[in-house]
Amino acid sequence: MTNLSKALREKLIERFEIKAVKILTQQKSKDGTIKVAFKLWDDNIIEGVLIPTASRMTACVSSQVGCSLSCAFCATGFLERQRNLDAAEIYDQVVLIAQLAVKNYNIPLSNIVFMGMGEPLLNYANVMKGIDYITKPEGLGMSPQRITVSTAGITKMIKRLGDENVKFNLALSLHAANDVRRSSIMPINDTNNLEMLVEALNYFHEKTGTRVTLEYCVINDTNDHEQEALELAQFAKRVKCKINLIEYNPIEMATFKASSSEKIEKFAAILEQQKLIVNIRRSRGKDIDAACGQLANKNK
Numbered sequence: 001m002t003n004l005s006k007a008l009r010e011k012l013i014e015r016f017e018i019k020a021v022k023i024l025t026q027q028k029s030k031d032g033t034i035k036v037a038f039k040l041w042d043d044n045i046i047e048g049v050l051i052p053t054a055s056r057m058t059a060c061v062s063s064q065v066g067c068s069l070s071c072a073f074c075a076t077g078f079l080e081r082q083r084n085l086d087a088a089e090i091y092d093q094v095v096l097i098a099q100l101a102v103k104n105y106n107i108p109l110s111n112i113v114f115m116g117m118g119e120p121l122l123n124y125a126n127v128m129k130g131i132d133y134i135t136k137p138e139g140l141g142m143s144p145q146r147i148t149v150s151t152a153g154i155t156k157m158i159k160r161l162g163d164e165n166v167k168f169n170l171a172l173s174l175h176a177a178n179d180v181r182r183s184s185i186m187p188i189n190d191t192n193n194l195e196m197l198v199e200a201l202n203y204f205h206e207k208t209g210t211r212v213t214l215e216y217c218v219i220n221d222t223n224d225h226e227q228e229a230l231e232l233a234q235f236a237k238r239v240k241c242k243i244n245l246i247e248y249n250p251i252e253m254a255t256f257k258a259s260s261s262e263k264i265e266k267f268a269a270i271l272e273q274q275k276l277i278v279n280i281r282r283s284r285g286k287d288i289d290a291a292c293g294q295l296a297n298k299n300k
C-alpha cells in the first residue's frame with residue numbers, strides 16, 4: 001500500500017498480521033470437480049471442493065482441521081481434530097473457491113455446502129459468523145437459502161439453530177435409522193440417538209419452517225437392505241424432510257464398499273412407495289478423492 005507513508009507501513013507490519021488462507025494445491029477430476037488443499041497460517045492443511053453441475057456451481061467447505069467424530073466410513077474421521085477454523089478462514093475458503101469457479105468455468109458460485117472436513121455444529125460460533133460474512137452485502141451477498149450446513153447430529157446445536165431462526169438449510173448425515181447400526185458406524189449416535197434427533201429436527205422445523213435433508217450414504221451390505229429402507233422410511237415420516245441417497249465412496253482406511261446402482265434404485269423405490277421425496281446423488285470427483293467422505297489431506 002504505497003499510498004501510506006513508509007513509517008506507517010512499518011508500524012502496521014510491526015503490529016498486525018494478515019493470516020490469509022492460501023491455495024496449496026489443486027486437482028481437477030475428469031468430471032470437472034476441483035479439489036483444493038488450503039494452507040492455513042499455522043501450516044495446518046484443510047480441503048475444499050468446487051463441484052460444477054449443469055445447474056449449479058457449488059463450493060463444499062471445511063469447518064475444522066480434522067474431525068473428532070470418527071465416523072467409520074469417512075476419511076476425515078481418521079484424522080485427529082487439530083482445531084476449529086475461525087470465521088475468516090471459512091470465508092476465505094469460499095472466496096478462493098468462488099474465484100476458481102469464475103476462472104475455470106466463467107460461472108459465479110451459486111451454492112455452498114458445509115460438508116467438507118469437520119463437524120460444523122461443533123464449531124458453532126465461527127460457522128455462524130462465517131455465514132454472516134458470506135451473506136452480508138459487504139461480504140459475498142449470497143442468499144442463505146443457497147447455503148446448507150450438514151451435521152452428523154449434534155441435537156443441542158440443531159435446537160439452537162432453531163432458536164436463532166436461521167435462514168440457511170440444514171442436512172443431517174443419517175446413514176442408518178436403527179440405533180444399533182447407526183452407533184456402529186457413527187459413534188456420535190451413542191449420545192445423540194435417533195429419538196433425540198427426531199425431537200431436535202421437529203423443533204428446528206417448528207421454529208424455522210425449513211424442511212431438512214436426510215443424507216444417506218448407501219453402503220453395500222451395511223445399510224442397503226429392504227429392512228434398512230423401511231427403517232429409514234419410518235424415521236423420515238416422523239420429520240419434515242427430503243432424502244438424498246448418496247453413492248458411497250470407498251476409502252483406503254476402511255473396507256466398506258459402494259452398493260450397486262440396482263440396489264440403490266431398489267432402495268429408493270421402497271422409499272418412494274412410502275410417499276417420501278427421494279433424490280439419488282451420484283458421486284463427483286471420485287478419481288481425485290474429492291467425493292463425500294474422502295477428504296483426508298492425501299496430497300499434503
Ligand code: SF4
Nearest residue numbers: 067071074077118152
Ligand atoms: S462424516 Fe463428517 S462428522 Fe463424520 S468423521 Fe467425517 S467429517 Fe467428521
